[in-house]
Amino acid sequence: MAWHGWVLAALQAGALGIGPVRTEGPDLVVQGTVSLPVGHRIEVALSLEGEVGLRAPGVIEGGTWLARLGPLEGEVYPGDYTLTVLDLDGDTVAAIQVPLGSGTPAEAEARRALVRDYLAANLEAWRAVYVAGIERLSWIRETARLRGEPDTGVLPAQAGAYLVSRWEERFQRGLWLPLAEQARLDLEDWRRRRFLSPYPRADAALVALSGLAPSWLEAASAEVRRLAGAGTTEGAGGPGEADRLTGEARALAAAVAADLELATPAGWEAGPLAAPERGRVEGRVYASPGLGFRVSAPEGWRYDFFTVDPLIRLRLRPPKGAGYAEVVVEDHPGWTRPEELAGLIEVRRQERWPGYRKLRFGPFAGGYQIEFTSDFPDLRYHVWDREWFVDRSRTVGVVCVASEDEWERLLPDLVHVVEGFDAAPD
Numbered sequence: 531m532a533w534h535g536w537v538l539a540a541l542q543a544g545a546l547g548i549g550p551v552r553t554e555g556p557d558l559v560v561q562g563t564v565s566l567p568v569g570h571r572i573e574v575a576l577s578l579e580g581e582v583g584l585r586a587p588g589v590i591e592g593g594t595w596l597a598r599l600g601p602l603e604g605e606v607y608p609g610d611y612t613l614t615v616l617d618l619d620g621d622t623v624a625a626i627q628v629p630l631g632s633g634t635p636a637e638a639e640a641r642r643a644l645v646r647d648y649l650a651a652n653l654e655a656w657r658a659v660y661v662a663g664i665e666r667l668s669w670i671r672e673t674a675r676l677r678g679e680p681d682t683g684v685l686p687a688q689a690g691a692y693l694v695s696r697w698e699e700r701f702q703r704g705l706w707l708p709l710a711e712q713a714r715l716d717l718e719d720w721r722r723r724r725f726l727s728p729y730p731r732a733d734a735a736l737v738a739l740s741g742l743a744p745s746w747l748e749a750a751s752a753e754v755r756r757l758a759g760a761g762t763t764e765g766a767g768g769p770g771e772a773d774r775l776t777g778e779a780r781a782l783a784a785a786v787a788a789d790l791e792l793a794t795p796a797g798w799e800a801g802p803l804a805a806p807e808r809g810r811v812e813g814r815v816y817a818s819p820g821l822g823f824r825v826s827a828p829e830g831w832r833y834d835f836f837t838v839d840p841l842i843r844l845r846l847r848p849p850k851g852a853g854y855a856e857v858v859v860e861d862h863p864g865w866t867r868p869e870e871l872a873g874l875i876e877v878r879r880q881e882r883w884p885g886y887r888k889l890r891f892g893p894f895a896g897g898y899q900i901e902f903t904s905d906f907p908d909l910r911y912h913v914w915d916r917e918w919f920v921d922r923s924r925t926v927g928v929v930c931v932a933s934e935d936e937w938e939r940l941l942p943d944l945v946h947v948v949e950g951f952d953a954a955p956d
Contacts, residue, residue: 546572546615546624557600560613564595570619574599577612578726588615604725607645608638642728646790648720649732653786655713656739657798658863659706660746660779666701667750667772668804669840674757676806677836683757685838690758693838697754700839702747704878709863710743732789739782746775803859807835807843818843823926825857826950828943846947852909853932853940855947862923872898875917875925883913896953897925903934912937914944918953926953
């Protein structure tokens with residue numbers, strides 16, 4: 531890519547002078563005057579907003595010097611770039627501002643706006659990563675406080691083992707790592723394509739936010755294992771380490787927002803998924819105070835609010851029989867088209883249910899539904915999963931499950947739950 535749009539300029543600064551400047555293909559050739567002691571060396575640098583993009587030694591011949599900067603790699607964004615000439619063996623410095631980039635001022639500002647939007651989108655991607663973790667860790671802490679040992683908060687062995695498996699399978703491998711990897715790749719792609727960023731502080735803070743993510747996950751996982759009674763991993767940090775790293779992440783997000791002149795980034799606090807359900811059952815109806823859904827239990831069925839998966843908000847259990855209905859809330863960052871989101875949900879069900887065999891799959895007013903069977907070693911289950919799209923990439927669903935031989939008997943009650951469910955009351 532060639533240099534273009536340079537305003538040629540010259541500066542005399544005592545022992546060093548800069549100018550003229552010319553382009554030769556992909557290189558920038560800079561020359562000037564010099565009156566330094568014999569043996570002194572000079573270096574020439576090109577920078578934008580304090581970030582150096584290219585350096586080259588200056589070749590001194592008599593009373594002049596010449597440096598060749600290049601080749602340019604990456605897209606050049608409009609701005610006032612700085613050419614600096616430094617005496618490496620003394621304290622003499624000369625610098626000049628050189629506008630770089632072609633087009634009208636309006637076109638230049640439009641290109642800067644594209645960069646700003648790209649970096650803001652990457653900040654939003656990292657927000658989704660961290661908040662997903664903050665919410666789930668907060669939920670686990672609160673569940674351990676309510677259900678664990680009074681002195682230690684450690685959950686009973688069976689619940690703890692299930693909790694760790696859900697954390698590792700559904701959250702860590704199923705959500706966090708894919709989201710973090712996509713955000714990291716997007717940031718690397720930007721940094722590979724650009725020459726120098728017009729927003730270097732935002733750039734650097736996003737790189738730090740990316741680098742912090744593995745440490746946060748390690749610290750959070752260690753705390754989950756401790757609360758589950760499964761011990762911790764060596765080097766993962768002690769209690770409070772995840773909170774300390776969360777504070778660092780929020781500070782970095784604020785730095786990005788400040789450099790991009792965005793409003794203070796909102797949504798970095800844990801949302802309603804961070805706490806177990808705490809609403810009241812009135813008659814047979816339960817209304818979630820945080821998430822807003824309403825569900826009605828069939829006659830004789832009971833509510834079970836103790837789950838070890840923050841996505842499963844509650845279960846409804848019949849008086850007898852191998853079956854239940856559960857309310858599941860899931861976030862799917864980056865997936866906003868209903869058809870694609872429905873396909874993603876089906877893939878996740880195939881991954882979670884062994885021997886998955888689809889019976890029907892299609893839209894209904896407000897979302898998608900799937901009916902399938904799943905084969906376990908000693909039992910076949912019949913599953914009806916109806917998912918409502920309620921907020922951008924969030925789904926709220928009712929999953930009805932019964933053994934194959936109980937399905938027909940329990941179906942009228944399961945229909946009562948599904949038909950009476952309100953995912954997002956006005």
